[in-house]
């Protein structure tokens with residue numbers, strides 16, 4: 001994708017990786033629209049980056065996803081990049097009493113929302129790029145986040161199909177595959193020892209400039225290239241099982 005002069009919607013663009021992308025895309029001379037549930041967090045993003053355009057919305061609701069698309073098509077019909085970044089991570093065990101309820105929330109936000117938004121936004125005449133944010137855990141699951149890992153495997157698989165399906169429409173499909181990074185994903189403090197988002201973003205932009213459509217970093221680069229034995233070893237290392 002070209003790096004400048006785009007109009008971009010970044011879901012979950014007010015925090016963590018999304019905020020890192022927002023900051024860098026603004027610096028590279030793009031118009032950036034961000035959405036999320038928390039108004040206070042959207043306002044904090046505007047305080048940091050006054051040019052950013054915000055829209056409060058809860059992507060777990062199909063109705064709100066449709067309203068978001070309608071608002072964009074009426075007010076920003078020249079939008080050309082959709083970045084499906086919003087996601088949640090639930091630390092859970094299948095024996096938890098609320099396991100299924102929390103699993104459904106994860107499936108809705110991490111799977112239903114990006115595939116629904118993709119199906120809506122490809123109807124925008126100007127759309128040229130869809131970016132899906134998956135995870136290194138798409139390739140090897142962490143058992144502490146069993147449903148999260150599976151949602152990211154789903155999104156990885158869907159992204160491969162989407163890329164092939166969108167060729168005829170001339171829409172480029174990019175997969176951003178972060179490793180663990182220091183954000184509030186899953187709750188404050190859980191990712192404190194992970195690398196900074198800024199290092200990842202720097203590498204993302206280098207790779208985008210090289211025209212790459214599968215963007216990896218550190219752990220995720222290893223996982224994308226790994227064969228069956230390497231994946232088994234990684235699973236054992238991460239989960240303490242053979």
Ligand SMILES: NC(=O)c1ccc[n+]([C@@H]2O[C@H](COP(=O)([O-])OP(=O)(O)OC[C@H]3O[C@@H](n4cnc5c(N)ncnc54)[C@H](OP(=O)(O)O)[C@@H]3O)[C@@H](O)[C@H]2O)c1
Pocket residue numbers: 011012013014015016017018035036037038039041057058059060085086087088089109133134135136177178179180181182183184185186191194
């Ligand atoms: N950090 C990591 O270690 C890591 C590794 C691999 C992949 N990822 C992926 O990177 C993406 C961004 O995560 P992050 O690490 O930057 O965590 P984060 O700071 O918690 O960002 C998640 C964003 O998604 C938004 N969001 C969540 N549920 C939403 C909903 N129902 N409707 C609208 N927005 C919603 C949140 O805003 P509100 O809460 O205000 O709605 C928040 O801005 C996720 O897809 C995550 O799975 C992260």
